[in-house]
Amino acid sequence: MIQKLFFYASPQNFYPLAGRLWPVFACLATALSVWGLWLGMFVAPTDFQQGEGYRIIFVHVPVSWMSMVIYLAMAFWALLGLTFNTRLSGMMTKALAPTGAICAFLSLWTGALWGKPMWGTWWVWDARLTSELILFFLYLGHIALTSAIDDPRRADKAGGILALVGALNVPVIYFSVKWWNTLHQGASVSLTKGSSMAQVMLEAMLIMGIAFWMYAVALALYRVRSIILIRERHTQWVADLPEVKAQMMKISAGGAKA
Amino acid sequence: MIWNSWNDFWAMGGYGLYVWGSFGVTALCMGVEMAWVKNARAQALTQVANELAAETNSKDWSS
Numbered sequence: 405m406i407q408k409l410f411f412y413a414s415p416q417n418f419y420p421l422a423g424r425l426w427p428v429f430a431c432l433a434t435a436l437s438v439w440g441l442w443l444g445m446f447v448a449p450t451d452f453q454q455g456e457g458y459r460i461i462f463v464h465v466p467v468s469w470m471s472m473v474i475y476l477a478m479a480f481w482a483l484l485g486l487t488f489n490t491r492l493s494g495m496m497t498k499a500l501a502p503t504g505a506i507c508a509f510l511s512l513w514t515g516a517l518w519g520k521p522m523w524g525t526w527w528v529w530d531a532r533l534t535s536e537l538i539l540f541f542l543y544l545g546h547i548a549l550t551s552a553i554d555d556p557r558r559a560d561k562a563g564g565i566l567a568l569v570g571a572l573n574v575p576v577i578y579f580s581v582k583w584w585n586t587l588h589q590g591a592s593v594s595l596t597k598g599s600s601m602a603q604v605m606l607e608a609m610l611i612m613g614i615a616f617w618m619y620a621v622a623l624a625l626y627r628v629r630s631i632i633l634i635r636e637r638h639t640q641w642v643a644d645l646p647e648v649k650a651q652m653m654k655i656s657a658g659g660a661k662a
Numbered sequence: 663m664i665w666n667s668w669n670d671f672w673a674m675g676g677y678g679l680y681v682w683g684s685f686g687v688t689a690l691c692m693g694v695e696m697a698w699v700k701n702a703r704a705q706a707l708t709q710v711a712n713e714l715a716a717e718t719n720s721k722d723w724s725s
Contacts, residue, residue: 445671449664456675460684467688502698506691514684521680619692626699630706637710651711 413490415632416641422625422632429622433615440611448604457521458605464514465609466616467507471539472574474504474620478546479571482564492628494560495635497567498550499628503620505543511536523587531580532588535573542570556635 412418444462451458478497485493515533516526527533546566553559581588636642665671674681 446664450675455677457677457680459674459677459681463684463688503695506695510688510691513687517680517683521677623695623699627702630699630703633703633706633710637713642710643714647707648710648714651707652715655711655715 413492415492415495415636416639418492419629419632422629426622426625426629429618429625433618433622436611436615436618440608440615443604443611444608448608451605454522457518460514460518461605462608462612464511464518466613467514468511468536469613470616470620471504471507471511471536472577473617474500474507475539475542475567475571475574478504478567479574482567485560486564486568491557491560491635492632494556494564495628495631496624497546497560497563499624499631500620501543501546501550501563502627503623505540505547507616507620508536508540508543512540519587528587530586530588531584532577532586535577535580538573539570539577542566542573546570 412421440462444459448459450456478500481493481496481500484490485497512533515536519528520526546563549566550559550563553562576583580586633642633648642648672678672682
């Protein structure tokens with residue numbers, strides 16, 4: 405088991421594994437989101453307080469969860485990279501950041517669209533919303549920092565430290581509704597009401613949550629393959645890849661015509 | 663089925679703008695992200711192949 409982990413810690417071995425895995429996660433994400441959306445939009449009943457407006461929950465809660473989970477995953481890879489000095493860790497951290505940034509943005513966006521009809525405002529500077537905004541900026545900061553440093557190993561180190569320090573913000577987001585008085589509601593709508601109706605809402609929300617999780621994994625695996633290609637471009641194994649050879653054929657065919 | 667008609671469904675009990683604004687922008691972001699990673703892979707492959715082609719060319723010239 406441990407030996408297998410070490411085997412796949414090498415970019416050369418992880419590249420084909422990621423290539424085999426991402427379609428699996430993409431299929432799971434598609435199937436689960438179809439199921440979750442069906443339950444959420446066609447089966448789940450109207451909420452007695454918020455009417456149909458509550459259905460934003462089926463996208464708001466999953467993207468908010470993922471914005472935090474992806475940051476924790478980045479911190480995990482960063483810790484691994486900084487302690488064991490593995491090359492793949494930095495690439496994984498880098499591959500996760502854009503999807504995390506998109507999830508954090510969507511969390512704020514869908515939150516604003518939910519806040520307007522329910523609270524009467526798009527935005528308030530309260531603990532939950534502000535800490536999520538900070539998370540969004542941490543993602544952008546990570547992307548900016550790692551792309552501003554030319555040497556990839558140094559970029560990984562700097563990005564890793566930012567990912568680790570910024571991870572302190574994640575529990576702050578999660579517990580903000582408990583620690584401070586905020587406008588944001590505490591637990592999810594369906595958790596406290598034990599009725600069979602709420603059960604469907606909860607199920608739909610959880611299924612959508614897993615769907616977004618699978619989506620994030622698929623995207624990160626797909627993205628890390630491009631990062632591996634660029635960083636390992638001077639190695640023989642990259643030159644031997646069939647997709648690289650096919651691309652070279654195309655170039656030489658174009659050159660022959662010209 | 664909880665909706666009486668498709669109009670009912672799209673109206674979302676008066677919350678249509680907010681609900682579809684959330685789902686629409688989420689779908690848009692995911693679509694853009696998928697196109698973006700596909701493009702990044704194509705670019706990575708082109709760059710790698712170009713550099714390799716340049717290397718073999720220079721070897722041909724020097725021999």
